Amino acid sequence: MLKLENLTLHYGHSQILYDISMEAESGAVTCLMGTNGVGKTSLLKAISGTHARSGGDMVLNGETVAKSTPAHILAQMGVGYVPQGRDVFPLMTVKENLETGFACLERSEHRIPDEIYELFPVLKEMQNRRGGDLSGGQQQQLAIARALITKPKLLLLDEPTEGIQPNIIKQIGEVIKYLRERGDMAIVLVEQFFDFGYELGDHFVVLTRGEVVHNALRAETERDALLAKVSV
Numbered sequence: 001m002l003k004l005e006n007l008t009l010h011y012g013h014s015q016i017l018y019d020i021s022m023e024a025e026s027g028a029v030t031c032l033m034g035t036n037g038v039g040k041t042s043l044l045k046a047i048s049g050t051h052a053r054s055g056g057d058m059v060l061n062g063e064t065v066a067k068s069t070p071a072h073i074l075a076q077m078g079v080g081y082v083p084q085g086r087d088v089f090p091l092m093t094v095k096e097n098l099e100t101g102f103a104c105l106e107r108s109e110h111r112i113p114d115e116i117y118e119l120f121p122v123l124k125e126m127q128n129r130r131g132g133d134l135s136g137g138q139q140q141q142l143a144i145a146r147a148l149i150t151k152p153k154l155l156l157l158d159e160p161t162e163g164i165q166p167n168i169i170k171q172i173g174e175v176i177k178y179l180r181e182r183g184d185m186a187i188v189l190v191e192q193f194f195d196f197g198y199e200l201g202d203h204f205v206v207l208t209r210g211e212v213v214h215n216a217l218r219a220e221t222e223r224d225a226l227l228a229k230v231s232v
């Protein structure tokens with residue numbers, strides 16, 4: 001579904017990512033790990049078109065993606081991005097926040113599927129409340145739901161557990177497992193909560209200072225060795 005080869009990224013003159021090569025398959029969770037500041041968010045920004053990569057190749061669903069492809073085109077090509085901090089629109093209602101996802105869809109598809117409210121019942125109850133009035137956990141659920149509205153083939157989740165209470169973390173974990181089982185999307189999960197990421201990951205990629213230092217399937221990844229790599 002997603003293939004990166006030798007991807008590089010700069011902010012101005014400072015190079016942040018070095019020759020990142022990795023793949024993410026449909027029906028699998030690729031867990032991207034590493035300590036603060038190693039470049040995980042920057043990699044998601046490059047994949048989503050939020051910040052253009054400087055070099056390297058990206059292939060999405062068999063299609064080569066040009067370096068300067070903007071985020072709204074990548075969204076139409078099937079990239080759903082749930083950024084760190086969620087970016088819910090605080091003054092818009094829950095329903096209006098969800099409807100912003102329609103921008104990627106044909107007019108005939110402009111409806112909120114029942115599945116969204118089945119996955120996140122709280123959003124149905126709160127559909128007329130403002131996004132800014134929701135708790136952090138509810139906002140995270142809203143941000144994931146908004147990305148799902150766009151019918152992504154690749155879902156990018158940046159630290160969905162950050163600052164969220166345990167019962168909602170559990171619910172989000174269940175949703176990720178359900179989406180994986182559905183089998184029609186690749187999921188790239190950036191996660192610093194090791195046990196959450198380790199439980200869900202089918203494939204682990206670890207970054208250190210902008211470089212890939214581990215890239216292997218679950219069966220080839222020993223838990224304690226992985227923990228050691230993400231703790232340095």
Ligand SMILES: Nc1ncnc2c1ncn2[C@@H]1O[C@H](COP(=O)(O)OP(=O)(O)OP(=O)(O)O)[C@@H](O)[C@H]1O
Nearest residue numbers: 011016034035036037038039040041042043084192
């Ligand atoms: N807009 C920017 N301009 C300049 N430098 C940036 C910018 N955004 C991030 N950086 C730097 O790039 C590096 C990688 O940051 P990034 O947010 O990608 O790391 P991360 O692994 O996601 O970290 P965290 O877990 O803390 O979110 C850091 O040194 C950060 O300071």
